[in-house]
Amino acid sequence: MTESHLKTEPLPTPRISVAPMMDWTTKDYRYFARLFNPNVVLYTEMVTTGAILFGDAVRHLSFNTEEQPVVLQLGGSNPKDLALCSKMGQDYGYQEINLNVGCPSDRVQNNKIGACLMAEPDLVAECIAAMQNAVDIPVHVKHRIGIDDMQSYEEMLHFVDTVAATGCQHFVVHARIALLNGLSPKENRDVPPLRYEDVYRLKRERPHLYIEINGGIKTVEDTKLHLQHVDGVMIGREAYHNPYVLAELGHALWQDPLPNRFDIMERMMPYIEQRLANGAPMSIITRHILGLFQNLPGARKWRQALSGGKAKTVDDILFAIQQMQEAIERTELYLATHQRED
Template sequence: MLTPLESMLHHINSNHKILSVAPMMDWTDRHCRYFLRLFNPHVRLYTEMVTTGALIHGGRHRFLCFDAIEHPVALQVGGSDSQELAQCAQFAEQYGYDEVNLNVGCPSDRVQKNKIGACLMAEPELVADCISAMQAAVRIPVTIKHRIGIDDLQDYENLYRFVETVAQTGCQEFIVHARIALLQGLSPKENREIPPLRYADVYQLKQDFPQLTIHINGGIKTLNEIVEHWEQVDGVMIGREAYHNPYILAQALALWGEDIPSPHQILQRFLPFIEQELTAGVPLMQMSRHILGLFQGMAGARKWRQHLSSYAYQKHRGIELIEEAASFVEDRQRTPYESTTTATTI
């Protein structure tokens, strides 16, 4: 007898559907992305948002370097100057990224002052100019991530006009966070939680623009939810659930009919990379912070987190500390149906 998940998958071809991990500021750095890739080879990964100013005037290599294991991986950029964005798209192509994505969803006050992020939803023509310039500069796909609306521009008609205007450039992929952003009065965290999710608006976009690749983002936490959304749109992007409970990415291998490794097996794959980075002078804390959620929901997970958090800051510590912490957790495989966190996505 088919499980509910298997029943939903029966008429969906997973090879034609997309699963991705959202760009998350201060989280999806190269160490985090390497770790997440070990769970699932099919998932698309995204960098943290990097502003055009940081790439043009800052330490470019620090922002752009990544390991080949991360493919497929996309660079997300923030900005509103078309020529600067075109230049940064070229950087992405030169460094070997598979995609460059324009951020039109971040609600932070800091980025609004520089005309970056969700505030650009009020200026679809400017966004279209930026996308056009980026497309003219590179051969890799140029995509966009945005909200369903902002402030007074909350209705579906405004969302439709925004997508229609940008799509006229030839842009094919739209990643849509199914919440509005309130740019005054709410913090970025509150903007991830307080505005209600409106998945139906994203579904309607797919119906109105069937030729476009539409991804949905926001509040997605389980494999069942992923498959339910796949029935309506082309791709699903998960955010904080993938960070706090990264094993969901391994459990998602069931959607491709593949074997699921145990959390301990994934950790063993990550240790050589940690050793390599330690040799290069990277502090252990810079990597260990990304793996705290590996055993989420399992017996011993709290001791695992406590041990790492208590001692990883010590300069003499290496992978032996991680192995010590892992010894507190039973080595077993969680089923694809276990969901253990209440984290929210961006």
């Protein structure tokens, strides 16, 4: 496991990515997610310019080479600061830089970060222009289809056109509005209805732009449907709670062989051991692997064995793996017996 300082490479097509999610898409999760699919594009959590410039830049920007391709998502609204942080991101080896114009949290609104910036397309364009001038790698925007009193397709189109005038070609569109003054951040992920047709229309009317859709996408079938209308698909919470969907996407879109979940854990164990040797608490690692056996027999016991601080050593994880193997074998034996009886 080495820290990144790599030259960028062309990203796979079709573009499938895992959404940036605060407290979730850490480098521990990204290392784990990469084991399921070599082609999916991974994103960091949103990192604010203040955290990089006035905090621990190494902690916020370092990542493992095994995570590539990985995109740095920045939060901020000061063009100079965003340009400087973009250059730092490029120097660390990120493939691309993304500006967050979609986060609905009160904390980021107060600092003029996230979805509230949709109300200021000229400022976002100024930020993107400064970021582009600072780096040689792609810079793009993740945004909502609207906010508060700006909910029409025409207002979103004006936002996109204003930013695209800088030369920005790539827009990741979360197909929900954000009600910044009426809903909590959690509610803004679920309550506003999905308006996929707005994103499809954006691609039809701006065919020269690269449009990636996000919001409520959970399955291979969902992904294939969206790819008939847009250029890329970004998956959020499903990729965290059920990471095996990334393997299924690899099989369906790139003909990758489906990996065995136990093989994935075997490949994950040296990483866990090294993280522990470097002083990381077990709990901050195991919380990212709870969904490994989602939808399989014994998955609940797996989650119980690894959550709440119950797993403290590598042996605890190995014991949980053994229990899962036994649970799956029992189920397979039961099914085989009853099929013969039928």
